[in-house]
Amino acid sequence: MNTLIHLENIVREYQMGEEVVRALRGVTLSIEPNEYVAIMGPSGSGKSTLMNIIGCLDTPTSGRYFLEGEDVSDLDDNELAEIRNKKIGFVFQTFHLLPRYTAVRNVELPLIYAGVPADERYERAVAMLEKVGLGDRLFHKPNELSGGQRQRVAIARALINNPSLLLADEPTGNLDSRTGAEILALFDELWRQGNTIILVTHEPHVAQHANRIIHILDGQIQKEESKTSSIPV
Amino acid sequence: MMQRTLNILAEFGESIRIAVAAIAANRVRSLLTTLGVVIGVTFVVLMGWFLDGLDSAWERTISSLGYEVIYIHKFDWTGRTPWREARKRPPITIRQIRAAIAQLTLAERAYPRGNAWGQTVRSAENSISGIGIIGTTSDNDWEVANSIEAGRFLAPIEDLTASYVAVLGYNVWQELFPNQNPLGQTIFYRGKKFRVIGILKKRGTLISDWGDNAVYIPFRVFQLLHSTNFSNYTLVVKAPSQSLLPEVTEEARMVMRKVRNLAPWEPDNFSINSIDAFEQQVRTIRIAIWGIGIGMTGLSFLVGIIGIMNIMFVSVVERTREIGLRKAVGAKRRAILLQFLIEAALLSTAGAVIALLLSQGAIAGAKFLLFPGDLGFTASIIPPHLMGIALLVAVLVGVLAGFAPALRAARLDPVEALRYE
Ligand SMILES: Nc1ncnc2c1ncn2[C@@H]1O[C@H](COP(=O)(O)OP(=O)(O)OP(=O)(O)O)[C@@H](O)[C@H]1O
Numbered sequence: 059m060n061t062l063i064h065l066e067n068i069v070r071e072y073q074m075g076e077e078v079v080r081a082l083r084g085v086t087l088s089i090e091p092n093e094y095v096a097i098m099g100p101s102g103s104g105k106s107t108l109m110n111i112i113g114c115l116d117t118p119t120s121g122r123y124f125l126e127g128e129d130v131s132d133l134d135d136n137e138l139a140e141i142r143n144k145k146i147g148f149v150f151q152t153f154h155l156l157p158r159y160t161a162v163r164n165v166e167l168p169l170i171y172a173g174v175p176a177d178e179r180y181e182r183a184v185a186m187l188e189k190v191g192l193g194d195r196l197f198h199k200p201n202e203l204s205g206g207q208r209q210r211v212a213i214a215r216a217l218i219n220n221p222s223l224l225l226a227d228e229p230t231g232n233l234d235s236r237t238g239a240e241i242l243a244l245f246d247e248l249w250r251q252g253n254t255i256i257l258v259t260h261e262p263h264v265a266q267h268a269n270r271i272i273h274i275l276d277g278q279i280q281k282e283e284s285k286t287s288s289i290p291v
Numbered sequence: 292m293m294q295r296t297l298n299i300l301a302e303f304g305e306s307i308r309i310a311v312a313a314i315a316a317n318r319v320r321s322l323l324t325t326l327g328v329v330i331g332v333t334f335v336v337l338m339g340w341f342l343d344g345l346d347s348a349w350e351r352t353i354s355s356l357g358y359e360v361i362y363i364h365k366f367d368w369t370g371r372t373p374w375r376e377a378r379k380r381p382p383i384t385i386r387q388i389r390a391a392i393a394q395l396t397l398a399e400r401a402y403p404r405g406n407a408w409g410q411t412v413r414s415a416e417n418s419i420s421g422i423g424i425i426g427t428t429s430d431n432d433w434e435v436a437n438s439i440e441a442g443r444f445l446a447p448i449e450d451l452t453a454s455y456v457a458v459l460g461y462n463v464w465q466e467l468f469p470n471q472n473p474l475g476q477t478i479f480y481r482g483k484k485f486r487v488i489g490i491l492k493k494r495g496t497l498i499s500d501w502g503d504n505a506v507y508i509p510f511r512v513f514q515l516l517h518s519t520n521f522s523n524y525t526l527v528v529k530a531p532s533q534s535l536l537p538e539v540t541e542e543a544r545m546v547m548r549k550v551r552n553l554a555p556w557e558p559d560n561f562s563i564n565s566i567d568a569f570e571q572q573v574r575t576i577r578i579a580i581w582g583i584g585i586g587m588t589g590l591s592f593l594v595g596i597i598g599i600m601n602i603m604f605v606s607v608v609e610r611t612r613e614i615g616l617r618k619a620v621g622a623k624r625r626a627i628l629l630q631f632l633i634e635a636a637l638l639s640t641a642g643a644v645i646a647l648l649l650s651q652g653a654i655a656g657a658k659f660l661l662f663p664g665d666l667g668f669t670a671s672i673i674p675p676h677l678m679g680i681a682l683l684v685a686v687l688v689g690v691l692a693g694f695a696p697a698l699r700a701a702r703l704d705p706v707e708a709l710r711y712e
């Protein structure tokens with residue numbers, strides 16, 4: 059089967075005035091379809107930077123990135139937007155829902171930029187919200203939802219375009235432990251249904267849900283752990 | 292291609308929804324922002340409304356004075372020869388006019404006309420003063436060709452036989468015979484009875500509403516009623532077409548000089564009046580209005596553009612995270628650009644709509660409260676083409692004002708934008 063993600067010696071540097079901050083110092087990594095990967099590491103180690111590059115939100119200073127065999131290291135802004143729209147779903151720590159939009163409208167958003175007609179958008183968004191267990195909260199706005207429910211809306215939005223890859227940067231970071239566990243259970247379920255998931259965390263018990271854990275330190279992969287399966291209860 | 296169209300359609304719809312929501316969420320701020328546009332559009336509309344009125348009034352003036360007609364008269368209509376000087380000229384006599392008419396060869400028609408201003412006429416019950424008695428012949432019928440409300444204009448025989456008949460202008464008819472049919476009724480002027488044979492529609496021209504305050508009677512009757520040295524006779528000469536007017540005018544000048552026994556070195560002691568003189572004045576008014584209007588409008592739109600641009604920059608900053616999110620889920624630069632351009636255009640258009648309402652109010656106020664009657668030549672509802680222009684200008688102003696902020700939004704880096712606090 060095709061390698062989903064192949065990173066070759068990825069370097070990402072930030073110019074801070076005179077100084078060069080090296081957030082990633084040569085990361086080489088491959089991820090196959092339907093893997094469930096956790097990226098762990100201390101604060102400032104480069105986890106988010108790596109996620110942004112994998113998610114095509116950012117491009118490396120040097121190195122090659124092949125997504126489903128296509129070299130995406132040097133694409134321009136618009137080409138990256140199209141790839142994000144078609145292949146990637148993001149879940150953020152702070153949800154990033156549009157406050158004035160209902161759950162359905164928030165979930166529809168990626169489909170708008172994919173040019174999907176309005177009634178199809180609506181139907182798909184409703185179906186996806188039902189899938190994440192929010193069938194009875196379709197027309198609630200973010201401030202009328204709990205943190206866990208908000209994150210479910212965000213997950214529905216990430217899944218709406220059937221992405222090849224689901225990226226979650228600290229998805230439980232803003233949730234209490236019980237709600238966090240519910241969200242992780244949802245991820246487990248999505249993984250079992252065939253989705254590829256990469257999540258960033260610094261909590262070991264969260265990482266335990268994945269079947270592969272990558273430890274990052276100072277912009278480099280320090281070590282990897284593999285398990286044959288994750289541990290849903 | 293198909294997909295591209297779908298994309299743009301979806302983005303467009305989304306942009307309009309976003310814009311409406313954003314403007315609605317900041318109503319007061321939006322309103323203040325559009326002040327410049329409101330003032331600018333109000334100027335454009337009021338200016339256009341007035342000039343439109345001026346044009347249509349001018350059209351009516353032309354049709355009642357005639358583009359291909361000259362009026363040879365002792366006095367100059369527009370004062371190119373000062374009244375004080377013109378007063379010293381010998382009167383234009385009926386004998387001279389008759390002699391001139393006999394010698395003109397190029398004119399389509401030439402006929403005498405006498406005007407007596409500030410006259411009073413009466414009916415059995417009512418009376419009206421300050422009106423103009425116009426003594427003329429059936430040849431003058433072209434002037435009222437489209438203005439006969441009922442009856443007819445003077446007939447040739449009525450001049451030849453000096454019949455006491457009259458054609459009433461609109462105001463005279465309204466004053467003397469309110470709520471009754473004036474045809475066949477009698478009016479009194481200088482102690483004589485006149486039978487009403489025709490009434491005219493409202494004509495109100497740009498220069499004045501003399502046409503509505505006039506009574507037309509046969510020239511020979513006019514002659515009988517006014518003293519022999521009456522000095523206000525006019526020779527009206529109508530050319531076959533406007534293009535022949537210069538030749539006709541030149542011939543008329545020569546003939547007039549001859550019948551008034553002028554030596555070659557003496558200047559004309561009569562004035563040749565035509566619509567031309569007024570056209571100059573109308574043009575001057577137009578230019579003045581445009582000059583003032585364009586200055587004010589330009590200034591207002593400049594204020595409008597700066598205001599909208601400013602608020603759009605604020606809006607881009609406020610919504611940095613939203614922009615980041617939209618880009619993260621696949622919005623291209625074009626989509627973000629479109630979103631903010633549409634918001635700016637909509638803001639500006641909202642200003643234009645407010646301006647249209649204000650203008651309509653101002654027009655109604657001006658017509659019915661400030662200058663009743665005087666603005667009769669103007670429309671009482673904003674003409675549709677002005678609404679179109681106003682909205683178009685507003686969209687243009689919005690796009691112009693929104694461009695720099697929209698470009699900034701479109702170029703935001705998604706990672707930076709998402710992290711923005
Ligand atoms: N835009 C930027 N400009 C300059 N330096 C940056 C920028 N973004 C990240 N960095 C630096 O790169 C390094 C890695 O940052 P990154 O956000 O990837 O860390 P992280 O592992 O996600 O940390 P955390 O767990 O706190 O989220 C840090 O030293 C950070 O200061």
Ligand SMILES: [Mg+2]
Nearest residue numbers: 105106107227
């Ligand atoms: Mg991070």
